[in-house]
Amino acid sequence: MTELSHRLLFDMMRIRAVEETIAKRYGEQKMRCPTHLSVGQEAVAAAAGAVLEPTDLAVSGHRAHAHYLAKGGSLQAMIAEIYGRVTGCSRGKGGSMHLIDESVGFMGSTAIVGGTVPVGVGLAYPMKLKQTGQISCVFLGDAVPETGVFFESVNFAVVKKLPVLFLCENNGYSVYSPLGVRQPPGRKLYELVAGFGLKTFHGDGNDARAVHAALREGVDAIRAGEGPRFYEFETYRWREHCGPMYDNDIGYRSLAEYEAWKLRDPVLALQRTLIGEGALSEGEIAQMQARIDSEIDEAFAYAEASPFPDATDAFTDVYAGPA
Amino acid sequence: MSTSFAAAIRDGLATALSVDDSVICFGLGTDDPKGVFGTTLDLHKEFGPDRVFDMPTSEAAMTGIAIGAALNGLRPVMTHQRLDFALLSLDQLVNNAAKWRFMFGGARGVPITIRMIIGRGWGQGPTHSQSLQAWFAHIPGLKVVMPTTAEDAKGLLLASIFDDDPVIFLEHRWLHNMKGEVPAGDVRTPLGKARVVRSGDAVTIVAMSYMTVEALHAVDHLASQGISCDLIDLRTIRPLDWPAIVSSVQKTGRLLALDSGHLTGGVAGEIVARIATDHFASLKSAPQRLAAPDVPEATTPALTKNYHVRAEHIVEAVGRMLGREVETASLVTKRQFPHDVPGDWFSGPF
Numbered sequence: 001m002t003e004l005s006h007r008l009l010f011d012m013m014r015i016r017a018v019e020e021t022i023a024k025r026y027g028e029q030k031m032r033c034p035t036h037l038s039v040g041q042e043a044v045a046a047a048a049g050a051v052l053e054p055t056d057l058a059v060s061g062h063r064a065h066a067h068y069l070a071k072g073g074s075l076q077a078m079i080a081e082i083y084g085r086v087t088g089c090s091r092g093k094g095g096s097m098h099l100i101d102e103s104v105g106f107m108g109s110t111a112i113v114g115g116t117v118p119v120g121v122g123l124a125y126p127m128k129l130k131q132t133g134q135i136s137c138v139f140l141g142d143a144v145p146e147t148g149v150f151f152e153s154v155n156f157a158v159v160k161k162l163p164v165l166f167l168c169e170n171n172g173y174s175v176y177s178p179l180g181v182r183q184p185p186g187r188k189l190y191e192l193v194a195g196f197g198l199k200t201f202h203g204d205g206n207d208a209r210a211v212h213a214a215l216r217e218g219v220d221a222i223r224a225g226e227g228p229r230f231y232e233f234e235t236y237r238w239r240e241h242c243g244p245m246y247d248n249d250i251g252y253r254s255l256a257e258y259e260a261w262k263l264r265d266p267v268l269a270l271q272r273t274l275i276g277e278g279a280l281s282e283g284e285i286a287q288m289q290a291r292i293d294s295e296i297d298e299a300f301a302y303a304e305a306s307p308f309p310d311a312t313d314a315f316t317d318v319y320a321g322p323a
Numbered sequence: 324m325s326t327s328f329a330a331a332i333r334d335g336l337a338t339a340l341s342v343d344d345s346v347i348c349f350g351l352g353t354d355d356p357k358g359v360f361g362t363t364l365d366l367h368k369e370f371g372p373d374r375v376f377d378m379p380t381s382e383a384a385m386t387g388i389a390i391g392a393a394l395n396g397l398r399p400v401m402t403h404q405r406l407d408f409a410l411l412s413l414d415q416l417v418n419n420a421a422k423w424r425f426m427f428g429g430a431r432g433v434p435i436t437i438r439m440i441i442g443r444g445w446g447q448g449p450t451h452s453q454s455l456q457a458w459f460a461h462i463p464g465l466k467v468v469m470p471t472t473a474e475d476a477k478g479l480l481l482a483s484i485f486d487d488d489p490v491i492f493l494e495h496r497w498l499h500n501m502k503g504e505v506p507a508g509d510v511r512t513p514l515g516k517a518r519v520v521r522s523g524d525a526v527t528i529v530a531m532s533y534m535t536v537e538a539l540h541a542v543d544h545l546a547s548q549g550i551s552c553d554l555i556d557l558r559t560i561r562p563l564d565w566p567a568i569v570s571s572v573q574k575t576g577r578l579l580a581l582d583s584g585h586l587t588g589g590v591a592g593e594i595v596a597r598i599a600t601d602h603f604a605s606l607k608s609a610p611q612r613l614a615a616p617d618v619p620e621a622t623t624p625a626l627t628k629n630y631h632v633r634a635e636h637i638v639e640a641v642g643r644m645l646g647r648e649v650e651t652a653s654l655v656t657k658r659q660f661p662h663d664v665p666g667d668w669f670s671g672p673f
Contacts (some may be wrong), residue, residue, distance in 0.1 A: 112419075121388050153388070
């Protein structure tokens with residue numbers, strides 16, 4: 001348990017520090033692509049990363065840095081990708097919104113809301129046919145259950161009893177549109193989805209250990225052949241929808257709401273708990289942070305030192321053979 | 324032995340399913356008693372319900388699921404009973420299938436084949452008759468295939484299924500009962516190679532899919548009046564066999580591009596544009612095109628009489644390009660069945 005808690009905390013601190021460093025350096029104009037940071041939402045990603053096996057597969061959407069890193073994706077390749085360098089995980093052609101590291105089962109993230117949901121279900125079809133024992137994890141936000149393709153995909157996953165974990169981070173906003181303009185009052189996403197005939201769950205997305213416990217049970221059941229499950233965890237995005245800043249001044253959400261969520265910082269919460277339990281000292285946390293900071297410094301240095309793709313690369317990778 | 328175009332498609336699917344375990348085949352009605360006009364009939368009995376299956380009415384998700392399955396090692400073939408239903412899946416086709424290899428820096432491609440059947444006439448109407456090959460050909464990353472003959476239907480389908488890129492495979496409903504010799508076994512016709520159907524020196528006629536049939540009637544009729552034309556069946560719209568068109572135009576000096584789609588923004592326009600811009604000196608007269616008018620196809624036969632490009636229109640266009648009179652009445656009277664069906668075999672309803 002202590003080992004798991006340490007891992008969860010380390011992964012959350014690492015994701016947080018990566019995102020904060022991107023935010024800090026974004027103004028240098030060297031990262032020339034839209035980035036969607038998930039500061040404040042680290043717990044779900046870290047818990048999922050700890051539950052999934054390296055051989056399991058995952059897909060995600062536009063806010064995917066945390067999912068990619070939690071699944072084991074290369075930090076150097078991700079930062080280089082955001083810098084548009086040829087050493088990036090997509091050789092500079094994808095940027096922040098199109099991350100991939102197949103060596104650890106992160107099969108891709110794309111920019112169209114809901115776009116990878118059926119892809120994740122499709123990944124699971126051969127798993128079922130060949131009984132590989134793997135599962136496919138589909139990371140999604142709270143706007144995805146507004147798309148038709150989500151319901152189509154859930155339905156097929158249930159019909160075929162596919163090993164799919166639908167993992168929803170509900171941060172309350174789609175860009176600047178609150179859930180209240182997108183779903184009727186009182187509706188719960190996990191209740192809505194349950195109508196398709198799969199088990200659904202709901203919980204606090206800022207309690208990493210609780211998320212992990214819920215997912216542990218669910219992933220085992222999916223792996224045992226139960227079919228798909230849907231998990232909804234409530235959490236909150238601290239920074240703006242797209243970009244490095246805070247946007248509490250533009251009027252779509254209240255400062256009080258933001259402050260209330262900030263008091264529930266998932267990283268600090270786990271640190272306090274572990275210190276309180278005597279499982280971790282302030283000094284050990286500082287050591288973790290130092291390790292993380294040094295890795296991040298190296299990743300940014302690697303990205304900055306990496307070359308851009310050759311101009312002729314603009315015309316490659318369209319078809320398997322010559323275009 | 325003579326085989327129908329529809330049976331050749333089934334033969335191609337059965338061949339693919341038997342030579343490679345990674346091939347799966349699904350779509351609405353795939354395993355129903357009609358088997359998508361016979362093109363998938365009883366395949367599920369031979370290859371099992373895990374590999375050949377019906378699906379929910381979820382075109383977008385099922386396309387994405389095909390993409391995911393392809394990314395995880397399968398070669399899915401998905402079928403739409405009409406192209407028009409596939410419009411629900413454009414996000415998956417354009418944003419995922421066509422982009423995956425590029426946006427992930429070549430990490431992996433998407434070897435899927437999407438069959439779409441194009442309807443025409445006999446009440447198919449505005450939403451069961453659209454010939455949208457230009458839409459798909461506009462998207463880098465997609466390939467677009469349009470067979471005309473039964474032999475090509477099988478050969479091009481097999482090449483599409485075993486191609487490592489996403490292929491849109493457009494079948495014209497009016498070709499399903501056309502018969503021809505079809506070789507047995509795993510015969511693959513390479514994508515990107517046009518077929519010269521008739522050779523001549525007066526005009527280059529470029530056609531695709533069912534338009535090739537109308538063009539064939541026209542070319543043979545013109546030959547009886549001493550006008551010999553090159554007729555090129557494109558077979559694939561993307562990649563498009565430019566060398567075949569260019570060498571023909573260099574011989575004839577005249578180009579007539581036919582299109583089963585609408586005039587504006589169509590494939591014929593692209594062919595005319597590229598020949599006019601890059602090979603202007605080879606042309607003896609302004610290049611021409613014939614395509615569907617820029618209005619939807621109506622359902623009633625009363626309004627489709629003059630809607631489609633027929634052999635007589637092609638004959639007339641060639642005559643105009645050559646500046647000479649051509650006779651079409653005998654060609655029109657030869658047609659023994661109503662204008663809105665491909666032949667006696669078609670009596671509806673689907």
